[in-house]
Amino acid sequence: MTNKPQIQLALDYFDLAPALAMTQIVHKEVDIIEIGTPLTKAAGMLAVRTVRELCPDHLILADIKSPDVGGGEAKMAFDAGADWMTVLGAAPLDTVKLALEEAKSRPGKEMFIELTGIRDILTRAHEWRSIGVERMVYHRGWDEGNLSRTWDDQDRDTIRELIHMGFQISVAGGLGLDMISFFQGLDISVFIIGRAIRETPDPAATARKFREAIKKNN
Numbered sequence: 001m002t003n004k005p006q007i008q009l010a011l012d013y014f015d016l017a018p019a020l021a022m023t024q025i026v027h028k029e030v031d032i033i034e035i036g037t038p039l040t041k042a043a044g045m046l047a048v049r050t051v052r053e054l055c056p057d058h059l060i061l062a063d064i065k066s067p068d069v070g071g072g073e074a075k076m077a078f079d080a081g082a083d084w085m086t087v088l089g090a091a092p093l094d095t096v097k098l099a100l101e102e103a104k105s106r107p108g109k110e111m112f113i114e115l116t117g118i119r120d121i122l123t124r125a126h127e128w129r130s131i132g133v134e135r136m137v138y139h140r141g142w143d144e145g146n147l148s149r150t151w152d153d154q155d156r157d158t159i160r161e162l163i164h165m166g167f168q169i170s171v172a173g174g175l176g177l178d179m180i181s182f183f184q185g186l187d188i189s190v191f192i193i194g195r196a197i198r199e200t201p202d203p204a205a206t207a208r209k210f211r212e213a214i215k216k217n218n
C-alpha cells in the first residue's frame with residue numbers, strides 16, 4: 001500500500017558523495033528519492049544508478065527538467081534506473097510528446113511537466129492534457145523563492161484547477177513543516193522536500209515529522 005500523499009526527498013547537491021550519505025540517512029522515511037537538478041549536472045546518470053543500487057525498492061525521480069531532446073533524455077534517465085523524470089514546462093510540445101512516448105512505452109515509468117518559471121500555466125496545461133500528460137511538479141523555483149516569490153492564494157487556485165483538469169500534482173519549492181497546512185483541502189499527490197529535511201540536525205527525524213504533518217493535514 002502506498003502512503004498518499006507521498007513524500008519525496010530532493011537531493012539538490014553539487015557532488016555525489018554528500019547525496020549518497022543523505023540517502024543512507026533518510027531513505028527509510030520517504031517514498032521517493034529525487035536526484036536533484038544540480039546533482040544530475042554534477043554527476044549525471046551515475047547519480048541515478050548509484051542511488052538505485054542503494055535503494056532498489058524506492059521510486060526514483062531524475063529531476064532533469066529536460067528542455068529538448070526529450071525522448072533521448074527520458075530514455076537515458078530510465079535506462080539508469082529512474083522511474084520518473086521531468087521535462088521543463090517551457091519545452092516545445094514536441095519535446096514533451098517524445099519524452100511522454102518514451103515513458104509510456106515502458107511499464108511503471110512516468111514523465112512529469114516541471115513548472116519552474118511558467119506563467120501561463122493553465123493555458124499550457126490544456127495543451128499538455130490534450131497529448132496525455134498526467135503528472136506535474138508545481139514548483140516555486142528556488143531562486144524566486146529566495147528573492148521575490150511567496151506561496152499565495154493564486155498558487156492554491158491554480159493547483160485546484162489543475163487537479164480539476166485531471167492532473168496529479170506534486171508540490172515543491174522551499175516547503176517547510178509550517179507550509180504543509182497551506183495545501184489543506186487540495187488532493188496533493190507528492191510533497192517534495194529538500195532543504196527543510198537535509199539542512200536539519202536530524203534529517204531522518206525531520207522526515208518523520210513531515211510524514212506526520214502530511215497525515216494530519218489529510
Ligand code: 5RP
Binds near residue numbers: 063140141142193194
Ligand atoms: C530546484 C528543485 C528542488 O528540488 C525543489 O525546489 C525542492 O527543494 P527545496 O525543498 O529545497 O526547495 O527542483 O530547482
Ligand code: MG
Binds near residue numbers: 010
Ligand atoms: Mg528538484
